[in-house]
Amino acid sequence: MNEDAPIDVHALRAAEFPHVGPTPYLNAASVTPLPERSRRATERYVMRRSRIHEMRDDDFEPTLRRGRQAAARLVGADADEIALLPNTSHGIHLAAHALSIPRGSRVVVSDREFPANVYPWMGRARDAGATLTLVPCDAAGRPDEARILEELDRGGVAVFALSAVQFATGWHADLPMFGRFCRERGIRFVVDAIQSLGQIPLDVRAAQVDVLATGGHKWLCGPFSSGFAYVRRELIEGMEPPTVGWTSMQAAQDYSRCVDYRWEWVEGARRYEVATPPFQEVAGLTESIGLLLEVGVERIRRHVSALIDPLASWLEARGVEVVSDRSPARRSGIFSFRPRDLAAATQALHDAGVACVPREGAIRLAPHLYNTHEEMARVIEVLETAGVR
Ligand SMILES: Cc1ncc(COP(=O)(O)O)c(C=O)c1O
Numbered sequence: 001m002n003e004d005a006p007i008d009v010h011a012l013r014a015a016e017f018p019h020v021g022p023t024p025y026l027n028a029a030s031v032t033p034l035p036e037r038s039r040r041a042t043e044r045y046v047m048r049r050s051r052i053h054e055m056r057d058d059d060f061e062p063t064l065r066r067g068r069q070a071a072a073r074l075v076g077a078d079a080d081e082i083a084l085l086p087n088t089s090h091g092i093h094l095a096a097h098a099l100s101i102p103r104g105s106r107v108v109v110s111d112r113e114f115p116a117n118v119y120p121w122m123g124r125a126r127d128a129g130a131t132l133t134l135v136p137c138d139a140a141g142r143p144d145e146a147r148i149l150e151e152l153d154r155g156g157v158a159v160f161a162l163s164a165v166q167f168a169t170g171w172h173a174d175l176p177m178f179g180r181f182c183r184e185r186g187i188r189f190v191v192d193a194i195q196s197l198g199q200i201p202l203d204v205r206a207a208q209v210d211v212l213a214t215g216g217h218k219w220l221c222g223p224f225s226s227g228f229a230y231v232r233r234e235l236i237e238g239m240e241p242p243t244v245g246w247t248s249m250q251a252a253q254d255y256s257r258c259v260d261y262r263w264e265w266v267e268g269a270r271r272y273e274v275a276t277p278p279f280q281e282v283a284g285l286t287e288s289i290g291l292l293l294e295v296g297v298e299r300i301r302r303h304v305s306a307l308i309d310p311l312a313s314w315l316e317a318r319g320v321e322v323v324s325d326r327s328p329a330r331r332s333g334i335f336s337f338r339p340r341d342l343a344a345a346t347q348a349l350h351d352a353g354v355a356c357v358p359r360e361g362a363i364r365l366a367p368h369l370y371n372t373h374e375e376m377a378r379v380i381e382v383l384e385t386a387g388v389r
Pocket residue numbers: 029030087088089090114116117163165166167192194195214215
């Protein structure tokens with residue numbers, strides 16, 4: 001594959017996304033279409049389930065192993081640092097309950113984070129006798145880097161949790177900078193990556209992430225109830241699973257002798273997986289990640305950025321407030337703008353069949369690898385016809 005060549009979207013659409021439909025689907029930040037290879041993998045799995053005699057050993061542990069390997073490749077980790085979990089919340093919960101949060105310490109989170117990255121910390125801080133500090137955003141509603149660093153530097157911080165990309169504004173965090181800052185101060189760095197993985201490259205080692213959590217149904221183009229967490233190897237022994245599944249334990253690996261109870265964890269992050277998993281969804285997620293890696297996440301990032309550029313320029317020229325930071329390091333595939341009449345602009349887009357959503361007082365567009373420049377031109381046409389300002 002030529003990393004520099006633009007994505008041949010028409011060929012990709014025909015092969016993997018033939019059912020997306022004729023009007024622009026610009027809502028990857030909510031949910032994406034399943035690629036054909038993933039749909040086929042899950043359907044084939046389900047069919048073998050129905051024809052139960054066709055199930056084979058490969059449908060069990062090897063299916064999970066391939067899922068962990070795909071996730072590990074995507075984030076630059078090793079497979080034994082990956083736990084397959086059904087969504088982001090499970091991963092954040094794992095971090096909140098397994099990381100040490102001493103009484104009197106502080107957990108720092110940026111304000112205006114998606115609630116999946118707030119409530120687990122609120123509950124845990126309350127129970128631990130710690131304080132949750134929500135760092136106020138800047139005037140544009142984006143995380144305020146300088147204030148966050150100031151908070152982290154004040155001492156007594158056990159954990160800093162941040163989304164790699166903010167759900168409403170699309171602000172892309174400088175993870176390596178925050179990771180380094182946290183590591184130097186002994187602060188655990190937890191990243192909610194669901195709005196980032198699949199559209200922007202992320203390397204957990206380069207960014208010095210301690211725990212990363214994601215669901216699979218957004219930019220990863222995976223099934224619902226698929227996702228994973230990364231836990232840095234050095235932390236695993238000290239992070240006891242907050243929910244102990246029977247599969248978390250070494251002794252239960254031998255199904256013929258399950259009742260030989262021993263309090264001994266399985267190797268690696270698998271211990272955080274809680275009992276019988278959604279095998280067919282893991283099979284689908286593995287295929288979806290495979291497709292993204294095949295196309296190239298950096299290529300996807302460039303493609304998506306180029307899709308948004310003309311719309312951003314058009315809105316700016318028209319004097320419409322653009323909420324998203326379009327500087328190269330902070331931009332992402334989430335693009336938000338605030339027309340004066342939000343309801344009318346949203347209605348005009350919906351009437352034209354453009355799938356997008358209002359979020360926090362702005363319209364949020366989220367194109368992905370399957371979107372075309374023609375579709376983005378259509379958005380401009382609709383906004384122009386509706387007289388959006
Ligand atoms: C930043 C962020 N985290 C998490 C989620 C979803 O969490 P979960 O995967 O637990 O449903 C969303 C969904 O919108 C999100 O934007």
